[in-house]
Amino acid sequence: MSDELLVINPNSSSAVTAAIDRAVTPLREGTSTAIKVIGIAEGPPGIENQAHVEQVVPLVLDAVRKNPQAAGYVISCFSDPGLYAAREATSKPVFGIAECGILTALTLGARFGLISILPKVIQRHIRFVGAMGAGQRFAGDRAIGRGVTQLSDEDATFTRMRDVGIELRDRDGADVVVMACAGMAQYRERLSGALGIPVVEPSQAAVSMALGRLRLGW
Amino acid sequence: MSDELLVINPNSSSAVTAAIDRAVTPLREGTSTAIKVIGIAEGPPGIENQAHVEQVVPLVLDAVRKNPQAAGYVISCFSDPGLYAAREATSKPVFGIAECGILTALTLGARFGLISILPKVIQRHIRFVGAMGAGQRFAGDRAIGRGVTQLSDEDATFTRMRDVGIELRDRDGADVVVMACAGMAQYRERLSGALGIPVVEPSQAAVSMALGRLRLGW
Amino acid sequence: MSDELLVINPNSSSAVTAAIDRAVTPLREGTSTAIKVIGIAEGPPGIENQAHVEQVVPLVLDAVRKNPQAAGYVISCFSDPGLYAAREATSKPVFGIAECGILTALTLGARFGLISILPKVIQRHIRFVGAMGAGQRFAGDRAIGRGVTQLSDEDATFTRMRDVGIELRDRDGADVVVMACAGMAQYRERLSGALGIPVVEPSQAAVSMALGRLRLGW
Amino acid sequence: MSDELLVINPNSSSAVTAAIDRAVTPLREGTSTAIKVIGIAEGPPGIENQAHVEQVVPLVLDAVRKNPQAAGYVISCFSDPGLYAAREATSKPVFGIAECGILTALTLGARFGLISILPKVIQRHIRFVGAMGAGQRFAGDRAIGRGVTQLSDEDATFTRMRDVGIELRDRDGADVVVMACAGMAQYRERLSGALGIPVVEPSQAAVSMALGRLRLGW
């Protein structure tokens, strides 16, 4: 059996790819499965609108097809671009970080909130939560108003994430929060501490769910 | 103001394009809006799986961009491929036949059923109905087991549509049915007669909703 | 085939009847269907509570029965009084502006808000949205605190509609708004401009959906 | 404090009025509240379609207004005609047998089924269950195909009720059944025995809930 899990960052930002790689590092310890994180050079620097989503779907499918050595795949963008097409294209397990991030949140609280990058992505998240059938436990979705490439400005980003997290917790009733972008990974621990409630980093959640499934072979 | 509504059939089957054109012909009478129906030569002959959906999204977006003279657009495939990206790409109204077909069914009965082509499209429909938030009134989805290009065999197709429609009506409790493929248009009237309940032809439903909106300008 | 669509305003306010007539005027251009708008002299000046709704139901049914020449009917009051009884009484298509207004909003945003006249109508709207099965996409319902006959005071009315619209958008997360009274038609464009999101005028929405259906004959 | 609960049968069938009276007789024992059951001579013999519902609404409201001595009201028809208007017309508690029948079923099983008279009433029930927000626990609705006046033919009626109840239990997964017509009261015990699951008689359920509320005064 192959022992590689391929994590695909569909954007071209090497900073995001590196951040995902760092985020999944704790999951590498104590397992014999190789967790390989790749970016897609042809992708946009960040996936911030529906056009970006559609643009990367064929690139994600190509990445799956060109890496038949992998035993499973994680699509590491909170739009889960190409998730259903990839599942159709391969019999190996394919995971999306939005799906796994939200499912993991359901084990940590009664109502989850989403911290998003820009307001325009919220409509897509609402559709996705509806398609998942997770609306009963969806507290709300609030944007920090910063694009993917702006997430590296640590202080400004964290301040907004904390403020938005407090609104999700106190106004919307969220008792667990999902960071709705793969590029926010570095803020998880600090944010959870500031809010006093669990915070889900979705690439970590997806790789966690994937590793066991590779072992089980179903 | 432009007076053209562009109806885009994302597949390459000229038979389907012609069938859509015939279906919307009654809507041309008594209106000064031109209803133009086009196919997409680069599309697959039928859109029968998620790969087909993803493949035609950029083609649909191209068709929107290359036809700026149109005052509005209808995407005439029951997967509504590219619907949200097209809405983002243009400020003109864009309609999908799945969305409009289901919304129209909600004015005709208490619970709608979907008659699909192949079993493998049902998962996508379930996600779409969930994203729409229409699940409370969704009676069921049953496939006739015939692909798009097989729909022209009239007797075999109609027999299966009628049998599946009876199951939706009698087992699943549907009191209105939506034909979940643009290529089924010719069977609407006959099917409604056989089942004794309303049957929605989704391209007709979408063009109906679109024509008024073009007049209103919002 | 008859070529008249009868739009029934169930209240006796000629100002509201005239406002509906003006609202649907753009839909008259370019169609050969006559759109006739009538009021009901025996109705109350505005339909502001459940007693008013029940009072006008037989009047609406009378109007349907006394106008057999029409090819279809629109009930132009946001309570959709008599909608289901009218559908039972005639085999011609019958549309309600609440139903069509909400369905149209579903093509324009992810979550709709309702701008209502008085707080006491909100309970009825909640029941109606529940009966429609549209709750998953219902952001909220807020009242401007003005009755039907007070809607003609333009400045005061618009100011309240804008303030309430901002609350629906910013607190409740609505990205499309439906004006939940036929008497608000004149404010649609200005309100949409002020809010920066689509605003649905429900009589326009219903007549739009009706016109195509008359052509189709189903 | 008045000590009368007025139970209004909105149809003119004295057999149904008498049946309701017999059904609530056990609730008279041990209470000092008078339970008075009246029919409405101007009503139709049975309420079998939406026109009947609308026709009796003003008659029900009249009955409430003409009986101000009552401390509370039960509308004893499974369409709950005039329920919301009556609640608006009086500050005393008003109960509907559909609402109370379904709420009571929720204390007796995980999923309730409805046994209806005629197929055409099912659409109304679906809207009502949706408006109540009870859809998550709604197993199904099946009709026995007999009108109100045919319910007195005991053997034929019971046989159909049992057959339909078995379908609700075995196909639809109901573990509690509500008899969706005030005229079925006499069959409750026998039906529950035949099905082996609880059966709710809705007039009994509503009077039960009403009696306590009259005592409490809220």
Add this chain to the structure above:
Amino acid sequence: MSDELLVINPNSSSAVTAAIDRAVTPLREGTSTAIKVIGIAEGPPGIENQAHVEQVVPLVLDAVRKNPQAAGYVISCFSDPGLYAAREATSKPVFGIAECGILTALTLGARFGLISILPKVIQRHIRFVGAMGAGQRFAGDRAIGRGVTQLSDEDATFTRMRDVGIELRDRDGADVVVMACAGMAQYRERLSGALGIPVVEPSQAAVSMALGRLRLGW
């Protein structure tokens, strides 16, 4: 037939037991059924977390088993501890005050809010409302931040209940409120007056529903 309804307060606070006893006193007038209220000496003084819930379940079941003379049982704690196990253990009717309080609220308004004692109980309430399938009509749940034993400080408790009730009414859109603790009974009337909307005392609601069911024998 036995004529005793046993109301079980699963906590050991005699003040709460006495408060429940006072609350149900109006229901004793005019009925021949004895309503007996007992506390459980081995229970905690208040049921404020999941450990307390689990701890009292066997005590509640014991109380049911040791009182076979009763014709029915009410579990008078808003967690409904042991409700489903008790229903399994006896063929007599068993009622929970959370279930009955919420069901009763559904007859009094379009959306109910819950006033809870401590923030940590809200997760449990969310699960319970979800299990009941009542989420469509659930406006919100807010805590006063006081434990069961602090509820006897009248002024401080009432002030917080009123403030929280106003938030439920004005921010969350509740038009009926349920007091989500058996120990709040004394504040019902005053709170309803202050808020101007109905307030449900859940032990009263449950005993109301139970008394009729004992008479009916199903």
Add this chain to the structure above:
Amino acid sequence: MSDELLVINPNSSSAVTAAIDRAVTPLREGTSTAIKVIGIAEGPPGIENQAHVEQVVPLVLDAVRKNPQAAGYVISCFSDPGLYAAREATSKPVFGIAECGILTALTLGARFGLISILPKVIQRHIRFVGAMGAGQRFAGDRAIGRGVTQLSDEDATFTRMRDVGIELRDRDGADVVVMACAGMAQYRERLSGALGIPVVEPSQAAVSMALGRLRLGW
């Protein structure tokens, strides 16, 4: 950091404990985390009704408290007895096999079915799925009619599981099935082959999700 995951089988059947142990064996390969499976001698041989569930809750909590060396816990019974109390009792992650089995199924199909042991457990599953908010994707729940201790009769058990799985797939529309009992583990692969759709073994699903979370430390 501790490196033990404790899997608690709350029943006393050593056959079931051994079956769980075998089921999770593939997950032991390639990880340095010790997966320890224990039974509870004081538990009933199988957890088949609500009384059993309540009976084992304190035993599960004891097992958690007496094993503070563990870094996380899996409650390996499809009733998830004590899940919420255990989460309250420890700050370490606690997983339930019902919750994780269903969440995992959501990554494998559009609608999940449950294969249960006895009909009487279905009511509890319906409540649990409702509390989870997973109802939109719940196809159905069917029982094989065999208790926990009868599951070792391989041929009879498998035949029933296959028949019930076919009903879930063909009548209820499930495209993924969850085996709703920890004692069915041995049949997963064979059942998936027979049905042609994915089958989730819930102890495997829970241990998979738990292993990653132990690594991440949140």
